[in-house]
Amino acid sequence: xxxxxxxxxxxxxxxxxxxxxxxxxxxxxxxxxxxxxxxxxxxxxxxxxxxxxxxxxxxxxxxxxxxxxxxxxxxxxxxxxxxxxxxxxxxxxxxxxxxxxxxxxxxxxxxxxxxxxxxxxxxxxxxxxxxxxxxxxxxxxxxxxxxxxxxxxxxxxxxxxxxxxxxxxxxxxxxxxxxxxxxxxxxxxxxxx
Numbered sequence: 001x002x003x004x005x006x007x008x009x010x011x012x013x014x015x016x017x018x019x020x021x022x023x024x025x026x027x028x029x030x031x032x033x034x035x036x037x038x039x040x041x042x043x044x045x046x047x048x049x050x051x052x053x054x055x056x057x058x059x060x061x062x063x064x065x066x067x068x069x070x071x072x073x074x075x076x077x078x079x080x081x082x083x084x085x086x087x088x089x090x091x092x093x094x095x096x097x098x099x100x101x102x103x104x105x106x107x108x109x110x111x112x113x114x115x116x117x118x119x120x121x122x123x124x125x126x127x128x129x130x131x132x133x134x135x136x137x138x139x140x141x142x143x144x145x146x147x148x149x150x151x152x153x154x155x156x157x158x159x160x161x162x163x164x165x166x167x168x169x170x171x172x173x174x175x176x177x178x179x180x181x182x183x184x185x186x187x188x189x190x191x192x193x
Contacts, residue, residue, distance in 0.1 A: 001079040004029065004168050005044075005059040006089040007068050007113040018133035021091035021161065022113075023060050025131060028165035030058055042074035051172035061113075068113040069120030076121060083121055087171050088128040089164055090114055095132030097153040100163050100185045102129050104176055127176065129164050129183075133157075160185075 006026030014020050030037045033049040037058050040046075045060045057079065061071035076086065090111050095101060105125045118124050134153070167183035 001081055002054060002056045002085045002087070002172055003059060003072070003075055003079070003081050004056055004087045004089070004172070005061060005068070005072055005117075007065055007091075008060065009064050010062045018091050018093075019065060021131040021133060021164075022089040025089045025129070025161045025164040025168065026058060026060050028162055029168050032165060032169055033058070042071050042078070044071040044075070046075070051169055054172045056172050065113040065116075067116055069116035069118070072117050073120040083123045083125045084127070086117075086121070086126050087168060088114060088117060088126060089168060090128060090130065091133045092130035093133055093135050095130055095134075097132050097134045097150075098156045098160055098185070099132035100129065100160055100167065100183060101132075102167055102171075102176075102180045102184050103127065104180075127171065129167055129171075131160060131164050 006022030008014065008020035008023030026037060030047060033051065035047045035049055037045045037047045037060050043061065043063050045062060047058045049056050049058060057075055059071065059075060061068045063071045075081070090113055092101070092109065092111060094109060104127050107124060114128060118126060163183055163185060167179055170182065171179045
């Protein structure tokens with residue numbers, strides 16, 4: 001069993017915000033799998049799927065971002081899932097819109113949902129897909145991450161979410177190196193007008 005969790009905050013007021021990038025990518029992944037993530041279990045919305053024959057639990061924690069680990073650890077413990085079989089999708093302010101970074105492990109980089117998961121699982125050996133949302137120049141991080149991506153960047157952001165969903169799908173059955181080589185992407189340069 002593998003676990004793919006997309007991070008975000010529950011509630012309509014957060015639905016299209018930068019901080020809900022993980023939720024948005026998970027919905028695209030669920031569409032690709034022909035399901036909707038709607039079974040409530042372990043303080044999360046979940047769906048069991050098979051990806052290329054591999055059983056995978058899709059999850060959207062309902063604990064709010066900073067407590068994501070409390071939902072993830074319940075599923076990990078129930079299914080006896082090893083850390084290397086967990087993938088987390090989340091927003092990342094250190095990456096510009098249009099960038100996607102896939103990593104096998106490492107620190108949370110200040111992303112509080114990822115930090116919560118690492119703390120509850122007692123390891124940094126957790127794969128993640130970091131979805132670039134750009135950086136706030138004003139320094140008001142909460143307002144920035146809890147607002148939508150700028151209109152000028154929305155198409156690029158949508159393409160990046162689609163790429164994140166495709167990468168998560170591939171992660172379920174391909175070696176991590178292959179997924180990283182295929183889907184890691186830097187910000188695309190905007191075409192000259």
